[in-house]
Amino acid sequence: MTVEALRWQGDALELLDQRLLPDRISYVTCRDAVQVATAIRDMVVRGAPAIGCAAAFGIALDPKEASYEVLAKSRPTAVNLFWALERMRRARDKRAEAEAIFAEDLAVNRAIGANGAKLIPRGARILTYCNTGALATAGHGTALGVVRSARDKAISVIACETRPYLQGARLTAWECMQEAIPCTLITDNMAGYLMSRKEVDLVIVGADRIAANGDTANKIGTYTLAVLARRHGLPFYVAAPLSTFDAKIADGSLIPIEERPADEVTGYRGTRWAPEGVAVRNPAFDVTPAELITALVCEKGVVQAPDREKIRSLLD
């Protein structure tokens, strides 16, 4: 079964409601930009490339100035959103442009997969984080796309559950099971233990924004995995399309980090486990410094030991 996070119907955008996975497959229909922005903010659709595609279709549905504004305010960290809005602004035929952004994202993910698969040894036990699969993109996926492209190498996946929103448990484990890719679910705090027991061969994650020096914002907890991978001498790969690079941001300290509502941390759906009134922090992303990244994988190829100069050449 192919999972489709977005379905374009010409006069409406249908978004798979990822809040309900893996329990239920249900689509939300958006007919204007405000509805798309709300769906992005509320995480009906998530994943940096998928957010970019959704925003593009939001403009296609409703190409007025206010649409750009409401979509730009939906979520702050993933730069693909702003990249897509910028492309849409410059385009004459908004519908054709949104369709092109979507089609290109799928092609780009397949290229990332092919480039990344060369880095994956036979039999690798691959630790991954959050969801970077078909659900996070126009299809195939970024980091999980690399896993897909390497599946004939007898690989297996260790999926971190990814608190607080549980994208690993709900989405990545589900995608792997749909495709019969061997997958073991762990809580995020078990990654270090498995590394210390030599049960992990490499780590691969996606990205929400990559600064000009290679510092990478991604789902909260990514930085910790990079620190652990370094301690254990494991490769730490970031797979992302060029639309995730932000040459205007000099380093990771300048990437805006979204803080999300407390109720994502204090419980799940109707169940609450933390005491009423407790103070909560909920940063949705963190920044991994470039020096901890073994290589960046994008549609153009693999950038080993990324730095400012290599990224400048890549984006030229």
Place this chain on the structure above:
Amino acid sequence: MTVEALRWQGDALELLDQRLLPDRISYVTCRDAVQVATAIRDMVVRGAPAIGCAAAFGIALDPKEASYEVLAKSRPTAVNLFWALERMRRARDKRAEAEAIFAEDLAVNRAIGANGAKLIPRGARILTYCNTGALATAGHGTALGVVRSARDKAISVIACETRPYLQGARLTAWECMQEAIPCTLITDNMAGYLMSRKEVDLVIVGADRIAANGDTANKIGTYTLAVLARRHGLPFYVAAPLSTFDAKIADGSLIPIEERPADEVTGYRGTRWAPEGVAVRNPAFDVTPAELITALVCEKGVVQAPDREKIRSLLD
């Protein structure tokens, strides 16, 4: 309000059912050793020192050979359980001995608190893990006992939720709120981010078993915090009574690590979020090597940069 994890009634042991916190305060009455062993295994009572006390009362209720066996099999990692059973075996008056173990644990925790409080700077933002408070002991707590003993220094607590069993969110946040100690709840994967933003001054955790060389088994995720603390140049303290030291175990690789049921990872209480049939790992503990531990705090004092020789002197 004083929280009591265990209440000894002479002919019964009442255990606060920690599975129901913070929603409900309800005690389970145990009248024999099998009931106590079941309560330990099912985590009605948890925390290494509290498990030791519960096991001692289990023998007091039912001092036959089979009681030692069933209690010794209840949980494998925390050594306090075996320490308490050994003490009970040697004692003539089982009731008096169990009461002594309980009373000593409270006194020991107060001493740990006083010793540890000297390490805490004024205004420190203290990151802690799992629950090491009154609920995990006969009273006062180990790592959280140090926090309690330092509370006049305008400290604040950052409590990691501690997946999968959420002892941080359910128990530590609740204990802090009961005592009006400022506390912020985070998911475990946020600790690295807060450290990178210089929002943490030190880390203090408890222990389930400390090997002869200082390697420390504690709740899964502890090792990751130690690696992060090292990267950020932050002190990483372990607070535990001498009953948690296991001189018979040469190093951490020999400490048995309990694997617990999959349903703790796939959801919480009645709510399930992972897809049916997914493979799961659930190690309940990990091992932090001694070289990552700034100091051990016990009732005898503080052991800076613990190693085999210092621990041998300590236990002499």
